[in-house]
Amino acid sequence: MKTPTMTSDAIAALAREGVSRRAFLKGSGALIVGFSVAGAAGRLGLTPEEAFAQAAADPNIQLDSWIAIQADGTVTAYSGKCELGQGQFMVQSQLVAEELCVPLDRVRLTQCVTGVTPNQGTTSGAGSHFANFNRAGLALAAATARQTLVGLASTSLGVPAADLTARDGAVFVTSDTSRSVSYAELIGGRTFQVPLDKAAVRRHPREWAVLGKPIGRVDLPDMVTARLQYVHNLRVPGMLHGRPVRPPSVGATLVSVDESSIKDLPGIVKVVTRKNYVGVVAQKPWQAIQAAEKLRVNWSAGSPLPSQAAYYDHMRTQPSRDTIVVDSGDVPEKLAAAATTMRATYRYPFQMHGSIGSSCAVADVQNGKATIWAASQNVYGLRGASATLLGVPPETIQVIFTRGSGCYGINGADAVAFDAALLSQEVGQPVRVQLSRKDEMAWENYGLAFVIDQQIGLDAQGNIVAWDYEGWSASRGGRPGNRPGNVASGFHMGFEPAPFQPRTPSPAPTEFLTDNNAAPAYMVGRVGSHEPGGAGLVASERVLSHRIESPFFNGPLRAPEQLQNTFAHESFMDEVAARVKADPVAYRLRHLRDPRLMGVVSAAAKGFGWDARPSPRPGNRQRGVVNGRGFACVARDEGNGWVAMAADVDVNQDNGQVVVKRLVIACDAGPVSNPDGIRNQLEGAALHGISRTLTEEVTWDSNKVTAFDWRTYRTLSLGTTMPKVETILMDKPDEQATGAGEMSITIVAAALGNAIFDATGVRLRQVPFTPERVRAELLASSD
């Protein structure tokens, strides 16, 4: 191991976080849980912070979370997972307080600073629940610290550790609580360096005192009184304002820039060009905005886009990268022998993250060093990509996560960080960039478009005996990782996105992975001689996915691909149930074997007051407003949560308006870290799902995206009549926590489509269900 020395960035970052380095140096004492480096730090006579900061800055050393309890009892916790709006900050604080047995207000949490916090990859919804994030990191570090303190107390009190209880920052004799010693007393003036104990005993959810409670978010008072500083509010000394000038059409290339066109404008610092990138830097934000608008730039025409009207058909004709998820090999013969077969095709559009705040970042690149403040979901990834972009070693860059507008996946946070970094490098001063609404929307990494063919065979009793899925999806670029070209700004600066590599045929799978729920829950999921991995009973199964190259940048959008696939599965399941005149809930249960999925299905149906009968609802008229109910469920990709939903929906058959009146959601996410937090997520994601189902679609013309503001890309406002949302949380204290931020959104589109069918007898197989589309389908069916 290299001799650790503390980087100046780490010192500065620690100072910014209010960590008193002197407290350690002056020997006022601390207990620090770290990892292999803790011991090395002791041997080398370094403060643990120095050692950890150095090790964290070295990409060759893998750090986990760490924690420091200072002599005054304050706990500083470092997490590589960040707050994106889902309550992570709160739950991680609760987690530390719980495992360490200290009051919540003693915990200070630092999230995602390269060189300071551990590299825990991307903070995303997929891995997202809360405690799930730090099951092995932060939680174990805190448990290790508690265990160590109990050990120290055992010595100091002369009582075996087994007879002691940690509570409120002190250790008590269990049988005589008048005898106790505080953590501060235990630490005294000494410094303890403790390696992480992977076997440290976590507090069981049944013992939880802080976790598992619906405690209000600690950061909310600051948010609602505008005390919380978002990256959008960050101002650093000497800061200038930048603004990119994105091309007018997809694929347009830069011909020339006429700088004289803005020579009369005030405050202009520099016009920057690189490859197909153009940006301006000015003293003030409004000056930069005006300059970017007035700057005369000549662009080449670019390449034509495929027609949007024919896009789903176009997808099928493209070279593709194929993946066989599962193939029992007998599907064609089982279909041929089936009493009945059914097929249907489902279509899902490109959609936007559409953050309410356009993305913003501040970068300070000068004197051989760079600091980037960004709302990125992956600070280490952004550091790597920025190093490529700026042509400097990653160690010279520090990326500091600073909160942004809710992102729901990869919004413009990384792209705008590249804007800021390049412009700052060019002017040698700090530069803040906030994208225009149009630059955010026309160039972000959209959620993937899908077209999916489903086919099943039924036996004489109406059971599904074979299921065939074939899907096409379009993607390009993605999270930057070390590739700035995976997002628009980096691409315009001359970097390529990850190459598209067609592959036909697909290699056979070696294990069962649902591939973002491409495999429906109703399949057995048997690959080779492994235990079947699916949640269902249909043994004759084939899932074949084709990935084609998209004309746009794409990336994970809340419940990525899982939502699109689940829309197709759960709508189709409903169609099949209707065909055999079965109740849709009972029919689902008939084809499932996973008790956790079956558990949420039953709970949601019960909570809703589901009346067992086939769809469509008998007796509904063909005009005016009719009511229906729909159901959907999913076992999220690779055991990441189980959720079911029943929806009560009104359809106005005269104008095609769909109004969702009530949703009942049952969710099994293992032990719940904060019930109010998870309900907030389930409610928000459900309404987000309604918006995505009813209104949202990226549109384009022959050469450019035509959805670039809130008139051309619709979202449901606070004036929309929204349903009453009821959430049922399954009590699963003995399981592992799973993701929850994407849970309910995965099934909304199908639940609504199924309810519309129940109400009208008309099936919608393409999202969004705009009034025009609903109306057109109703008219088509009455012909």
Add this chain to the structure above:
Amino acid sequence: MIPLKVNGTAHTLDVEPQTPLLYVLSDDLGLNGPKFGCGLAQCGSCTVIVNGRAIRSCSVPVGSVANAEITTLDGLGTPENPHPIQKAFIDEQAAQCGFCLSGVVLTAKAFLDQNPRANEEQIRQAMSGVLCRCFTHTRMLRAIGRYAAERRNA
């Protein structure tokens, strides 16, 4: 020179009168509350209250509000002593990322100050131009309803 009165403090600023108020508030005065969301008067996140009315500061030239009383979310209350509507949002845990809060809180406050007897439907109507992409709608409307009820009963 433009005289501005923001959150009770008078300022005289050397800014171009055509500059949208938002940039002056957030850049020259360093306020966190009003935020750029769209710059097109479509979302509400830049909302401030001017002489009792909620306006979208991204689309109002600073010159047009000289001498007016301007209140931003920063000026309404403090974390220790939040304004009752802010307290209602805390009580209902009515936020996720919180970026939209200026639009949601101040639009509701200005509306209820003028229409203290408004019913649920009228409140919803008043909020119809305000966007929250985290879709915290249900909780936000509950918080607004709570504030409206407390205000009526006060």
